[in-house]
Amino acid sequence: MSSSGRRIVIVGDSIAACTAARELRARGHKGSLTMIGADADGCYARPPLSKHVLKGEAVEAETWDLCDLDITTIVDRAVSTDTENRIVTTAAGTDVPYDRLIVATGAAARRIAAPDQAGETVLRTFDDVRSLRPRLDAAQTAIVVGAGFLGMEVASACAARGIAVTVVDVDPPLQRLLGSFLSDAIVARAEASSVQFVRTNAPVALVGEPVTGIEFADTKLAADVVVTCAGDVPQTDWLDGAGIADRIGVGVDYLCATAIPGVFAAGDVAYARAASRRAPFWSNAVAQGKVAAASALGLEPTCAPTDDYFWTEILGLSIKVVGPLPLQGEPTVLEGSVDDGSALLQWNHEDGRATIVAYGMKKAVGLLRKLARNNGVPTT
Template sequence: MTPPGSIVITGESIAGITAARELRELGHAGPITLIGAEEHGAYARPPLSKAVLKDDRADSTLGYRLDGLDVDVVRSPAVAADVGRRVVATADGREIGYAALVVATGARARRIAAPGQRGETVLRTLDDARRLRTRLDAARSALVVGAGFLGLEVVSACVARGIPVTVVDVDPPLRRILGPFVSEAITARAGDHGVRVVVTPAPATLTGDPVGGVRLADGTVLTADVVVTCCGEVPNTDWLAGTGLAGPRGVTIDQACATAVPGVFAAGDVTCLHTGTRTPFWSTAVAQGKAAAASALDLAPAGPPRDDYFWTEILGLSLKVAGPLPPRGEPDLAEGSVPGGSALLTWLGGNGQRTVVAYGKRMPVPKLRALAGQAYARLRPT
């Protein structure tokens, strides 16, 4: 029998951990069960492509603590849900009832290998990062498929190790996310660091079995000691089959992180806003974890389920961004020097919103948010 007020959270992601913390902060005294799939427990993922690839001492600094939350942790992944009975089934055969369910199962790396093709290397988990780090220790060349944030962070790790590296994509680096102006600056920076950037008119395919290279649209084959796929992510929704919760872009949520099924809420990389937008950023996962927790308690969330802020570090350059993406064209305001690696760039949107990029420029996050006109927890939904 399900205890009154019992809340189940599936996923030891930052969204799931945030939801558990927020439930207690909001005064929930009932049972909380956290169902996780990671044998390592909950840990931060952003450092995997940064600190962990550079230094094995970083491995022990990633864990999230649950001290004082009085949470029952189940380390066996959710494999099915019966939303009529309000029960989640786990791989070890348990059935766990809930009064409210928060789906926070995150996403997995998108793979592009052909069926049966062995040896594709991706980076999503701590074990992935450890394996890649070991391979880079012995590598004399590397090839990265995908010039988004993750791909360029892997490129940066290769450059830091002195490994010649090529990055391949259908668009120039970061253009889809940060627009042409920042993309051109990052592409130039990559060239200055000896990175070969290859833009191909159609997606590259992996070659070899095990994988040892890529084939471009024109038939050219590039090879390297290490080939890494950084082509986005796929929401972990397979376990929700038959529930009506999951679509091709994830679990659809409204502004309160509620789904179409009563008593079920969702947060983090597994979600898709009802507008069709996916924002798989750490800051959004935190915002949604808080909103889902409030909604699960039938309280009004303090803010919307989206936080247009993120940061990365590429080739020694810090990039902090606040505001809607992607910005269009050249910035309306620019202070400092982009070639010099220290600039503040501002785009003024037609709807009055701003996008602000601290390009290598030191700036506290609250100030960046204030410049973008969207203080934390007061973001206007888009």
């Protein structure tokens, strides 16, 4: 079949899905294109949700318009796929046939509530923000369970609102990925804010319904708002029995192809089989969306299926990272000073690669990429 006659179905409606849709049309796909997405708010960017949208500086999510793509949109949840007969079935019972399928169902927030316990608050969707924001408007205290990127962004939004916030985790903030050097710097910066850290090895349980606190070991903490930021879970339930998902997610090769011919995957739901772990960041979802689209058309991708750039905003600082993680040991300071909250840092890895971090320092991502490629040596 010519690629122009192919029916391509994308399941998912976020950045990986939208990038794939745009790339399919940009690379000349003239056949039918259908997107099945479960989010009633449609296509929007998640990174601002935990930053200025949660702080209250922006009211709405940043949405994307796909009108120019001649795309059929089905707002529903895919509940199963028959990869032999090439059909996706939605919750409403609609069967959607495909010649090529792109799986872009991302991840959902990992929850820690007891199975029958209601009222847990997480932050993954615009709807989550819509219900959390008015509660923060009225809150004086908050607890955040999890000191990863999302937990620290939520804590930062609370601090910016003048809320006293306690962040609970096994490890110091961001230490697992950014290492002790930057984690210590963030803890020092938090001392000047209303953010406190509590570490525990014990499992954390939510207390109350609605949730009014947490308990671990023999400690109980209460707050006006408790937010769980305990990682994410790939959305693969609708792929049960299809033979392409396992406990990590949907394994893909360098073309974003899954183990089933004609089925590709991109974004937070996917993991590179060569690495055996997901890299659930924005730039990766964009790169994989492009590669999955090209592969679905049988064309050469125009980029690699991974992109190791990500950014976060913590306690008023923008942190941009290009290069492999985790970071260990002390960096070389290329410019500025961490104590002053503005530094350009370089970590060298044993395999010869480098990671560049702009810590509170305004630097174009392109420059950071060049520095990472050239081991910290700027090129023109």
